[in-house]
Amino acid sequence: MANVPTDERLPLGLEALAGAPAPARTGRWAGHLDVGVPAAAIVLLFAACFVWPTLLPLAKPVGGNIFEANLGPLSPGHLLGTDTVGNDVLSRLLYGGRTSLETALAVNLIGLFLGGTIGALAAYLGGAVDAVAMRGLDVLIAFPALVLALAIADSLGPGQGHTILALSFFAVPVFARNARAATLRLRELTFMTAARLCGTRTWRMLLRHIAPNILPQLLTFGLLSMGAIMVIEGALSFLGLGIALPDPSWGNMIFQGQQSISATPLLVLFPSAFLFVAVLAFNLLGDALRARWNVR
Amino acid sequence: MSSPTGPLLAVRDLVQEFEVRGRGGSRGGVVRAVSGVSFDVRPGETLGIVGETGSGKSTLARAIVQAPRPRSGSVVFRGADLARLRGRRLLEARRQLQMVFQDPYASLDPTWRVEEIVSEPLVAHRVGDGASRRSRVAELLDLVRLDPRRYSGRRPRELSGGECQRVAIARALALSPALIICDEAVSSFDVLIQAQVLNLFERLRVELGLSYLFIAHDLAIVKQVSDRVAVMYLGRLCEVGPPDAMYRRPLHPYTLALLASIPEPDPNRERRLHRTIAGEPPSPIDPPSGCRFRTRCPRAEGRCAEEVPPLRVVAGDRQVACHFPLEQEASP
Amino acid sequence: MERQVTREPGLLLEVDDLHVRLRRGDREIRAVRGLTYRVSVGRTLAIVGESGSGKTVSCRAVMGLLPPTAVVTGSARLEGKELLGLPDAEMREHLGADLAMVFQDPVRSLNPTMRIGAQITEAIQEHLPLSRGEAGRRAVELLERVRIPLAGRRFHEYPHQLSGGMRQRVMIAIALACHPRLLIADEATTALDVTTQAQIMELLLELQRELGMALVFISHDLSLAASYADEVMVMYAGRAVERAPTRTLFAQVRMPYTRALLEAIPRLDRPAHSLLPVVPGQPPDPSAQHVGCSFAERCPNVRPACRETAPPLEQHEPDHFWACWNPCQVGWAG
Numbered sequence: 001m002a003n004v005p006t007d008e009r010l011p012l013g014l015e016a017l018a019g020a021p022a023p024a025r026t027g028r029w030a031g032h033l034d035v036g037v038p039a040a041a042i043v044l045l046f047a048a049c050f051v052w053p054t055l056l057p058l059a060k061p062v063g064g065n066i067f068e069a070n071l072g073p074l075s076p077g078h079l080l081g082t083d084t085v086g087n088d089v090l091s092r093l094l095y096g097g098r099t100s101l102e103t104a105l106a107v108n109l110i111g112l113f114l115g116g117t118i119g120a121l122a123a124y125l126g127g128a129v130d131a132v133a134m135r136g137l138d139v140l141i142a143f144p145a146l147v148l149a150l151a152i153a154d155s156l157g158p159g160q161g162h163t164i165l166a167l168s169f170f171a172v173p174v175f176a177r178n179a180r181a182a183t184l185r186l187r188e189l190t191f192m193t194a195a196r197l198c199g200t201r202t203w204r205m206l207l208r209h210i211a212p213n214i215l216p217q218l219l220t221f222g223l224l225s226m227g228a229i230m231v232i233e234g235a236l237s238f239l240g241l242g243i244a245l246p247d248p249s250w251g252n253m254i255f256q257g258q259q260s261i262s263a264t265p266l267l268v269l270f271p272s273a274f275l276f277v278a279v280l281a282f283n284l285l286g287d288a289l290r291a292r293w294n295v296r
Numbered sequence: 297m298s299s300p301t302g303p304l305l306a307v308r309d310l311v312q313e314f315e316v317r318g319r320g321g322s323r324g325g326v327v328r329a330v331s332g333v334s335f336d337v338r339p340g341e342t343l344g345i346v347g348e349t350g351s352g353k354s355t356l357a358r359a360i361v362q363a364p365r366p367r368s369g370s371v372v373f374r375g376a377d378l379a380r381l382r383g384r385r386l387l388e389a390r391r392q393l394q395m396v397f398q399d400p401y402a403s404l405d406p407t408w409r410v411e412e413i414v415s416e417p418l419v420a421h422r423v424g425d426g427a428s429r430r431s432r433v434a435e436l437l438d439l440v441r442l443d444p445r446r447y448s449g450r451r452p453r454e455l456s457g458g459e460c461q462r463v464a465i466a467r468a469l470a471l472s473p474a475l476i477i478c479d480e481a482v483s484s485f486d487v488l489i490q491a492q493v494l495n496l497f498e499r500l501r502v503e504l505g506l507s508y509l510f511i512a513h514d515l516a517i518v519k520q521v522s523d524r525v526a527v528m529y530l531g532r533l534c535e536v537g538p539p540d541a542m543y544r545r546p547l548h549p550y551t552l553a554l555l556a557s558i559p560e561p562d563p564n565r566e567r568r569l570h571r572t573i574a575g576e577p578p579s580p581i582d583p584p585s586g587c588r589f590r591t592r593c594p595r596a597e598g599r600c601a602e603e604v605p606p607l608r609v610v611a612g613d614r615q616v617a618c619h620f621p622l623e624q625e626a627s628p
Numbered sequence: 629m630e631r632q633v634t635r636e637p638g639l640l641l642e643v644d645d646l647h648v649r650l651r652r653g654d655r656e657i658r659a660v661r662g663l664t665y666r667v668s669v670g671r672t673l674a675i676v677g678e679s680g681s682g683k684t685v686s687c688r689a690v691m692g693l694l695p696p697t698a699v700v701t702g703s704a705r706l707e708g709k710e711l712l713g714l715p716d717a718e719m720r721e722h723l724g725a726d727l728a729m730v731f732q733d734p735v736r737s738l739n740p741t742m743r744i745g746a747q748i749t750e751a752i753q754e755h756l757p758l759s760r761g762e763a764g765r766r767a768v769e770l771l772e773r774v775r776i777p778l779a780g781r782r783f784h785e786y787p788h789q790l791s792g793g794m795r796q797r798v799m800i801a802i803a804l805a806c807h808p809r810l811l812i813a814d815e816a817t818t819a820l821d822v823t824t825q826a827q828i829m830e831l832l833l834e835l836q837r838e839l840g841m842a843l844v845f846i847s848h849d850l851s852l853a854a855s856y857a858d859e860v861m862v863m864y865a866g867r868a869v870e871r872a873p874t875r876t877l878f879a880q881v882r883m884p885y886t887r888a889l890l891e892a893i894p895r896l897d898r899p900a901h902s903l904l905p906v907v908p909g910q911p912p913d914p915s916a917q918h919v920g921c922s923f924a925e926r927c928p929n930v931r932p933a934c935r936e937t938a939p940p941l942e943q944h945e946p947d948h949f950w951a952c953w954n955p956c957q958v959g960w961a962g
């Protein structure tokens with residue numbers, strides 16, 4: 001390309017200007033609301049589900065007194081009431097949230113590291129490795145996520161560990177695809193050629209050059225799929241396959257609650273609301289980070 | 297190893313081609329980017345390679361460093377043919393050959409810091425330990441006039457384009473190379489920064505006894521830094537020789553056309569309209585038969601379509617690949 | 629087909645004290661700081677500067693092409709009619725018919741999903757009451773006029789099927805579709821090879837003569853200005869620092885910045901391995917406030933006064949404007 005001067009400090013290309021999001025108000029923290037608000041919500045959720053139960057006196061989530069069943073909200077000792085067998089709803093919401101969040105987090109971490117590694121290796125090494133890995137993963141991706149998870153969960157049976165395993169079958173190929181695409185793009189960049197010319201060996205290229213550069217993309221993808229994983233886990237539990245009752249998760253609480261939805265709608269509404277807020281928060285955070293890191 | 301009087305780099309019959317996939321059904325093709333290029337770079341010399349888009353000059357640079365490997369041909373650097381070496385042996389042989397790229401930001405890993413970037417070659421070849429590497433990095437940054445205390449910890453996005461290029465040059469110098477390939481290394485800069493970087497190259501050449509293979513599209517820049525210049529068109533060399541002679545009395549019609557198209561910062565100069573060439577460069581996918589310049593050459597005749605003109609020596613240090621070169625005594 | 633091209637010689641574009649402030653995240657960039665110049669019918673003005681000098685931004689401000697967050701003050705009048713602050717609908721009437729612009733990157737300026745012919749026809753029909761057939765015929769004529777061989781066939785092709793030089797010719801054809809009075813070429817040849825660049829510049833000048841247009845071309849290349857412009861305006865850090873007819877400027881360069889530019893250009897007549905005379909440093913940060921002359925920290929002629937007050941652009945010699953407290957005295961022996 002003939003002489004294309006680049007601005008020394010700022011690309012004053014108007015494309016860059018047009019793309020920059022205009023902050024609602026000027027001021028340092030107002031411009032970070034897009035990240036701050038969902039991040040705060042997520043932190044609150046985690047605090048509520050993981051910290052609060054250990055600190056505050058809360059009724060147990062299981063083994064409730066049947067004689068205290070179906071109490072409404074703001075009953076003595078039960079802030080949000082009890083369910084049809086007398087378990088404290090608030091407690092079940094928080095412990096259930098812990099389970100749901102843990103599961104989704106575990107699945108995402110497995111997806112990120114295992115899937116990310118497979119995808120990056122496949123793309124970087126190319127050739128036969130790539131072909132084999134991708135065909136294998138293609139088979140898994142071809143199944144709709146829910147169907148795949150259902151099939152595996154069904155054969156394994158309910159339980160948190162099994163649920164995580166089943167959902168990982170869905171997550172790993174998707175992350176691998178993502179990582180592979182990112183690595184393919186990266187592989188052709190000039191600094192990769194420059195690094196190879198320095199004599200850097202393959203494993204170091206992968207660890208020090210590829211990994212840090214694809215991580216932001218995988219991370220935002222992970223955040224965005226937190227929501228999806230939580231919903232699928234909820235659906236599995238709702239169908240009786242995920243987390244086994246009486247252990248709570250938001251999904252199986254919705255399953256339980258729908259049996260008596262006309263009489264006690266709150267038993268469905270509360271877990272649904274929490275699930276909704278969690279998914280929304282992760283999605284918003286993922287979107288905000290993606291916008292920021294891409295503009296850069 | 298090569299004899300002291302032999303060339304530092306001897307490229308023979310280098311060929312690089314790429315397959316192009318057809319677009320949804322339409323025919324694909326082969327891009328004949330470099331089609332039989334041969335030249336030498338002597339120790340201590342700067343050879344400039346000039347060509348426009350599609351000439352294949354950047355592809356040539358990559359093929360020389362084997363990234364990716366050329367289709368055929370030999371690249372003998374300090375006595376070892378890089379095209380025949382693999383793995384560790386290639387790394388060793390290539391150690392004294394380094395490259396600086398066109399886009400300064402793109403040639404540095406955005407997640408690395410300057411210190412890590414410049415020491416990468418040292419780490420890869422296991423030279424020294426942490427402390428000695430740090431001091432070598434400081435030395436290198438000094439060479440390129442960047443204060444190590446201010447720059448070591450920075451990331452590329454905190455630097456200007458000119459500063460990034462200096463970091464890239466420092467990295468290229470880490471292993472004390474004999475030859476540096478500059479692939480359009482100043483083309484992305486404005487005039488003033490470009491001049492700074494060119495001066496840096498020149499200074500390093502004198503201080504460290506470097507040789508360069510300097511690739512650019514700008515004839516004036518190439519002349520500024522080169523002892524000899526090679527003009528490239530569509531994968532082949534047209535003319536090679538010392539720039540003064542070549543620019544004053546070009547032998548190849550393409551060289552003449554290039555010279556005529558350059559605007560000079562002198563408003564009193566008559567624009568040499570009648571010598572600008574017509575037409576567009578043909579695609580390297582389907583280059584013309586015989587001499588590839590014949591479709592735009594005012595001197596072309598039948599023979600030009602049938603026979604590829606070889607690059608032959610005329611008058612001392614000059615070579616030309618043309619059946620009907622511009623000077624009578626040069627024609628066969 | 630030719631519109632009667634009777635133009636009385638006179639001012640076409642008058643720009644006065646143009647200021648442009650852009651927003652980038654939480655920073656404000658003063659891209660243009662008080663620009664004043666004139667363009668006359670039939671003349672060619674070259675606006676020369678490095679990246680960040682504000683040359684492109686100022687022309688886009690005149691054309692109304694900046695994002696809505698940009699703050700533009702001052703005046704830009706086309707034959708007396710104020711262009712700044714015009715509502716979009718009104719501005720669209722002028723764009724193409726009176727003012728047109730050719731950009732640097734034809735890859736992004738042409739719609740990749742539309743055939744060439746359709747894009748030109750669309751531009752024509754925007755301003756002229758012609759039927760599709762008539763507009764189409766005119767489009768082919770335009771393609772021929774910009775020296776595209778086999779114009780009839782190219783009419784039906786897509787942008788990706790053409791080379792860079794061809795695409796730029798198509799851009800010019802679109803820009804000229806309705807015979808604008810003023811054509812702005814924003815680094816139109818920067819991305820092209822030098823041989824193609826020469827062809828395109830020759831084409832632009834020829835068309836200018838035929839159509840009696842005024843031509844403003846923006847470039848970082850002073851040599852291009854020397855070869856093709858009647859008048860040159862040099863910009864640095866958002867201001868015009870020197871302006872003069874081309875011959876005058878090159879014969880007596882006054883502004884040290886212009887001189888630095890000239891001296892830093894590699895020349896064919898310099899000996900190999902010579903060092904280029906160069907000024908240190910970098911252009912100033914456009915988002916920083918600046919007191920005094922923006923070039924002061926790099927200027928070889930700097931004096932204490934330069935750091936205190938920014939010199940105004942004034943006419944010091946006939947037809948020669950510059951903004952410097954301590955200009956070069958000796959002419960530059962080109």
